[in-house]
Amino acid sequence: MSMDLAFGGWSGILVLGLYGGLMLAVGLFAFLRHRGVRESLDEYYLGGRGLGAMVLFFTFFATQYSGNTVVGYPPTAYRLGYQYLVSVPFFIMIIMVYLFFAPRLYSLGRRFSLLTPVDWIDLRFRSKRVSVLAAILMLYGLGNYLLEQFVAIGQGVSGLTGGTIPYQIGVIFFIVIMVAYSWLGGMRSVAYTDTIQGLALLFGVFTLLIGSLIYIGGLPSAAETMAASAPQKLGAPTGKALTTWFCLLVLVGIGAAIYPHAFQRIFSARSERTLKRSFIRMAYMPFLTAGVVFMVGIIGISAFPDLTTAQSEQLVGMLANALANQNTFFYWAMVLLFGGVIAAIVSTADSVLLTFSSIVSHDLYGRYIAPDASEYRKILVGKLVGVAAVVVLVLIAWYPPGTLYQIFVLKFEVLIQTAPALILGLYWRRLNAQAVFVGMLAGTVLAAAFTFAGYRPLGVFSGLWGLLLNLALCVGGSLLVGASPAQRERAEEIIAFPPRTSAARAG
Amino acid sequence: MKKRITEPVKKPAVWIGFGVLFTLVTPWYFPAGSWSPLFWGIPYWALIIIAVSLALSLFITWVVLYQWDTGADETEDER
Numbered sequence: 001m002s003m004d005l006a007f008g009g010w011s012g013i014l015v016l017g018l019y020g021g022l023m024l025a026v027g028l029f030a031f032l033r034h035r036g037v038r039e040s041l042d043e044y045y046l047g048g049r050g051l052g053a054m055v056l057f058f059t060f061f062a063t064q065y066s067g068n069t070v071v072g073y074p075p076t077a078y079r080l081g082y083q084y085l086v087s088v089p090f091f092i093m094i095i096m097v098y099l100f101f102a103p104r105l106y107s108l109g110r111r112f113s114l115l116t117p118v119d120w121i122d123l124r125f126r127s128k129r130v131s132v133l134a135a136i137l138m139l140y141g142l143g144n145y146l147l148e149q150f151v152a153i154g155q156g157v158s159g160l161t162g163g164t165i166p167y168q169i170g171v172i173f174f175i176v177i178m179v180a181y182s183w184l185g186g187m188r189s190v191a192y193t194d195t196i197q198g199l200a201l202l203f204g205v206f207t208l209l210i211g212s213l214i215y216i217g218g219l220p221s222a223a224e225t226m227a228a229s230a231p232q233k234l235g236a237p238t239g240k241a242l243t244t245w246f247c248l249l250v251l252v253g254i255g256a257a258i259y260p261h262a263f264q265r266i267f268s269a270r271s272e273r274t275l276k277r278s279f280i281r282m283a284y285m286p287f288l289t290a291g292v293v294f295m296v297g298i299i300g301i302s303a304f305p306d307l308t309t310a311q312s313e314q315l316v317g318m319l320a321n322a323l324a325n326q327n328t329f330f331y332w333a334m335v336l337l338f339g340g341v342i343a344a345i346v347s348t349a350d351s352v353l354l355t356f357s358s359i360v361s362h363d364l365y366g367r368y369i370a371p372d373a374s375e376y377r378k379i380l381v382g383k384l385v386g387v388a389a390v391v392v393l394v395l396i397a398w399y400p401p402g403t404l405y406q407i408f409v410l411k412f413e414v415l416i417q418t419a420p421a422l423i424l425g426l427y428w429r430r431l432n433a434q435a436v437f438v439g440m441l442a443g444t445v446l447a448a449a450f451t452f453a454g455y456r457p458l459g460v461f462s463g464l465w466g467l468l469l470n471l472a473l474c475v476g477g478s479l480l481v482g483a484s485p486a487q488r489e490r491a492e493e494i495i496a497f498p499p500r501t502s503a504a505r506a507g
Numbered sequence: 508m509k510k511r512i513t514e515p516v517k518k519p520a521v522w523i524g525f526g527v528l529f530t531l532v533t534p535w536y537f538p539a540g541s542w543s544p545l546f547w548g549i550p551y552w553a554l555i556i557i558a559v560s561l562a563l564s565l566f567i568t569w570v571v572l573y574q575w576d577t578g579a580d581e582t583e584d585e586r
Contacts, residue, residue: 082542082549082550082552082553085553085556085557088556088557088560089532089556089559089560089563092560092563092564092567093529095567096525096529096563096567099515099516099521099567099570099571099575100515100516101516103514103515103516103575103577104514104516104577106577106579107577107578107579110579218547218548219547219548219549220545220547220548221548222548223545223548223549223550224548227542231540231542232540234542234545234550235539235540235541235542235550236534236537236538236539236540236541236542236550236552237534238539238540239539242533242534242535245533245534246533249529249532249533271579271580272575272576272577272579272580273580276571276572276575279567279571280567280568280571280572283563283564283567283568283571284564286560286564287560287561287564291557427516497512497514497577498512498577498578
């Protein structure tokens, strides 16, 4: 699937080349300023736990809002109309969900030097089964997520360069750049490049909106088109659409907050204050990003009525084409927009890859295979396994399955099953490791089975059914057979808040 | 000076606030399929949802500023 744009070609290649060079320079800068980055897991994966409010905000932002937000959301808004307005509150929900666990998690992360989400699960439950299952689910979910980003890079590159270079070369170019700067500076490179990528993304969506409003039409003409031909796109959602709205709020809210790469970012904050400031800024970003791309999709309804589902997937490309033909300013603005889209995809992919590697480095290799290995060696293993995974995923990405939306739901369904262990574990001493394991496994199996069978009872998404079963088993099992007194005492030592003794703090 | 330690998850006001806003940000309380009147081409119910979303962001700001202080930064300073 490609977007054949009237613009692009060599100007696209120029922008992509400049962009790649800039990212590499940032990686080199991070490397030169922090030479010891490859010797320490904390330095490499968490930027030395020293990210300030602005960089932390942008890395949260660029990680959460992907290229898919720009390219995939307007077509969905085009097809569903105002029923997809849910994309604004569901991004706010993510921050709301953070507030229920991030304060305590950050504090524990400092006390116990936690590195990854699995690290926390291991500290809390001391159960190899629970830790390994959680690690596998996270790696699977992250792998799928990375796959989606690679598919999207391919589409973006082929659109922007107008087929001047085969898109496979574009994909490989960006992956090599991404891996190079990640390897050079670890989390710092990723966070600094996220800042540039976040700005590029914001510039892109705003020029797209402004251009569409000037040259294509406003919301009133879109409303007229909908009222005449598809009033359900204007109307308040009912029945199945209402259930979908509710499911998206819950699923995205919980799911995106506990994405391993989002979860891990909490540990890299320099202080509680910086984390709080980043969250406050994040609470308003949905209006400036999801809200803006939603409007772009709605404007598309009057500009290009009666597109089929497959055609509507190209909506952003069509709008960009129409704008690029207006004048030189919009021509370059649209080239930069697509550069920004690719930047946004790369910025999500690099974070996902870094977290993927950290789980391999620290939780699988470092904890179970070679606990005595040096941190340098653990990082090296994480990097190499990460690259091997990338190679496999790229091969899969060149045969992309279905539309982006379906893959999007698939990864949530698996990742969300780690939520009870991650969040309930923070507060409930009685929580039993056996029950957590059974719940996580059963929830995953149910969610996967419902998804593959296309079964959606009461219109509720399969991931939520899995989570319900998971929670019921976790809570029911722990109520029937609580953790042993010794385990409870241990849990108390860890999660008591405020910390009980200074001895526990040394942990 | 010893600061007050507070977590949002332990505050009933936080749960109630989020509960109410979550209920209102789901558009179940509008007549099915209704969209008139339109304001600037936006259906009335969508504007209400946007307003509630903004209220949710403002509430999050309040929670972060006044209901979250675990003293993690002070512990850092002691070291």
